[in-house]
Amino acid sequence: MERTPRQRRNPRREAPPTAAIGLRPGRASKPDQAPIRARGLDRAVEIFQLLHALRKPIAIGEIARRLKAPRSTIYEIVNLFLAADILEYAGDGSEVFFGRAIYLYANDYNATHAIVRLGHEEVRRLATLTGETVQLCMPVGNKYAVVAMQNSARLFRIGSDVGVLVPIPWTASGRFFVAHMSLAELRAFIPPEDFRLQDGRSLDPRKFLAEARAAREAGVCTIAGLIDDYATCIAAPVVDHKGHCLACICFIVSSATGRKRLAELSSLLTASARHLSAVSEED
């Protein structure tokens, strides 16, 4: 009577009310002026995001400075997390960073999400098979992140590293993450500044959405010169049973790659994506 497993009570609910993954969500619309109190939990999330953005240990006092938070508060929170091994002392004596508990939690995450586990394998397989650079990407908040990557020997240097958050419009993969949205939803979801590409060009949301829908129809998306002028990105979506995009697997190849080769890679990719979609079902 207690452990009765229920089924989806609240059918329409995909995204939580507030979407915030970027730094400093802030409660007031004005750039924090009034010395309002912030809640410890909000501060905690900000600390995580700051550490992730830095990707290296940082002094506790420095956290307070960057977050514009009282030192005493940050010490309080950090000490709590240190006690739980969610944060750890790292680097030279007085710096902190993510701790072991986070590692274990991520392990649990992987265990329940077949995509991540199997996606890694597929990335490796495709990379050794083709010699190209392969990535597995997943949406995170209103950005997306490279979750696994295998670099090809031949290609120079890839813009994004594993784990960093990238604006959705910047890549072919991003198309699939938003293909189900209306224009209004899209505008609300993606921060305006993310439509400004790395080379300075601005992307029209309307055009972006059209591309996204076309990509969704085609099942693959090939875009040249998005990451940089000499790279072409080919992406295919991993979808759940409702057709919603959970992840993308993609090649990053030289823009000089011939049509025939591109078609070859495309079909490899869609096969992989279909495979992952199938096995990801038993979540």
Next chain:
Amino acid sequence: MERTPRQRRNPRREAPPTAAIGLRPGRASKPDQAPIRARGLDRAVEIFQLLHALRKPIAIGEIARRLKAPRSTIYEIVNLFLAADILEYAGDGSEVFFGRAIYLYANDYNATHAIVRLGHEEVRRLATLTGETVQLCMPVGNKYAVVAMQNSARLFRIGSDVGVLVPIPWTASGRFFVAHMSLAELRAFIPPEDFRLQDGRSLDPRKFLAEARAAREAGVCTIAGLIDDYATCIAAPVVDHKGHCLACICFIVSSATGRKRLAELSSLLTASARHLSAVSEED
């Protein structure tokens, strides 16, 4: 002037004031009687620990029930974490679990900790080389966790899975984590119930500490019949420059294994541990 990297300000500070990784740290010494208010942050940590203990998605209401916390509070906290992708909806509609952000944070953790990255490799290498089961373990709070494991084909079933927290006295590896402590520190550090082994026997803290110190001297520790009657555990410590034990790498072999073979494995293990100790220096 701003980014001046400082060196260890507070030389003697290894463990945070309060050590708590077990469930329900609780603030009052009495088993929570008075309906005192709990802080959101404490609740947050409890939620993480609960999810980790369950290792599968759970309904939000159920979290509140198990934590004996008000539903409204848990909803508030969980929704905040959902917005930050630290938690995610998973399983059937109304359940939550660790989210993508945790995965990314763990990635950052790995990047800064050479031990974890290289430890995985060593585990794989030793496993394929010897055909035995190999584990990498690290302390987490007052327990320890298997961080990486490669199962041998031959051995039946290993008691501990990757990620689960195990009492320190239960394994050979545990010896190294406490070898530097005094008896009083040891008693304060390890929960009394952890000295009761799986088979019901109780381990004397004094004897345990003596074993630990002997193990530290020897550089390896071989103990039979601890996990179960038919398994022997051989462990070697990965230490930092101060000689403090950061992790253990260990074999789990059949108790029928001959002396010569055990010696062979021991020397392999110590070599691996030394190697990891060396490369882990540039933290």
Next chain:
DNA sequence: GTTGTCTGTCCGATATATTGGACAATTGAT
């Protein structure tokens, strides 16, 4: 139909967590 149990949201009241400041101890630079 009714009943019981669940989810997700909202709302005052009050217990308290956050805050800003002050503190001693440490470090590096001058």
Next chain:
DNA sequence: ATCAATTGTCCAATATATCGGACAGACAAC
């Protein structure tokens, strides 16, 4: 030696986050 900038801890005051309870809607069982 003196200075300026750190770290880590402690404290009392007050802005507010937590709590408990109530709510509507969904689902299953009967």
